[in-house]
Amino acid sequence: MAADALTIPLLSVNVSLAEPGIYKNKETRSGINKKPVSGPIALGPAGLAGDEQADLVNHGGPDKAVCVYSCVHYGHWERVLGKKLDYGAFGENFTVDRRIENEVCIGDVFRLGEVKLQVSQPRQPCWKLAMKWGLDELPSLVLQSGATGFYFRVLEPGAVSKGELVLIERPKDTATVAEANRILFIDKDDEEGIRRMLAIQALSEGWKERLRRRLEKRKAE
Numbered sequence: 001m002a003a004d005a006l007t008i009p010l011l012s013v014n015v016s017l018a019e020p021g022i023y024k025n026k027e028t029r030s031g032i033n034k035k036p037v038s039g040p041i042a043l044g045p046a047g048l049a050g051d052e053q054a055d056l057v058n059h060g061g062p063d064k065a066v067c068v069y070s071c072v073h074y075g076h077w078e079r080v081l082g083k084k085l086d087y088g089a090f091g092e093n094f095t096v097d098r099r100i101e102n103e104v105c106i107g108d109v110f111r112l113g114e115v116k117l118q119v120s121q122p123r124q125p126c127w128k129l130a131m132k133w134g135l136d137e138l139p140s141l142v143l144q145s146g147a148t149g150f151y152f153r154v155l156e157p158g159a160v161s162k163g164e165l166v167l168i169e170r171p172k173d174t175a176t177v178a179e180a181n182r183i184l185f186i187d188k189d190d191e192e193g194i195r196r197m198l199a200i201q202a203l204s205e206g207w208k209e210r211l212r213r214r215l216e217k218r219k220a221e
Helices: 069-079 127-133 138-145 175-186 190-196 204-219
Strands: 005-017 019-023 026-030 041-042 068-069 095-096 107-111 115-122 150-156 159-160 163-169
Touching: 019 127, 026 127, 068 069, 095 127, 115 159, 115 175, 127 138, 150 204, 175 204, 190 204
Parallel strands: 068 095
Antiparallel strands: 005 095, 005 163, 019 026, 041 159, 068 150, 107 115, 107 163, 115 150
């Protein structure tokens, strides 16, 4: 794909502070209740100004600075949940308007105004999404659907607002977000696929570590 062949409309930039909640009768905190912001907002290596994650082990950090999700998927989830979804409904920082998982690749570099971003890994939905929408099986349903979204790391910081994400660079050896999801979550015994993913330099270290452990387990067996 030519570097100028893929543009992704960015419809909304969303943030939230961590808030208290209850899940399975336990008190917790989460920053999943993202709301749109108006006007430019600062984006640095750790994420957007005014955005917060309660669980810094599994959320946030340089490889997961920005969570991206497509509103193209909203219609399906509105039918599943029986509710209207607003921008930020899946806890995403960027709500985009394109079916992204089969088009976007690990390591893709996008320009958004003065900011440069790189795709680091797919998003793995967790129980906080279930808590938000009151459906325990929702994270599993998202994985099964393949409509996971993905994360950006920040290569060049700056201010961001609604506009267009423009692909400017793609690694020679890479894989789509959909293919990465398949290897990690579906075809877990695809050793060739695992090795192919590990060879992608831009893949987040967290995902690489999980894949290395899987290979080591297969060798031990």
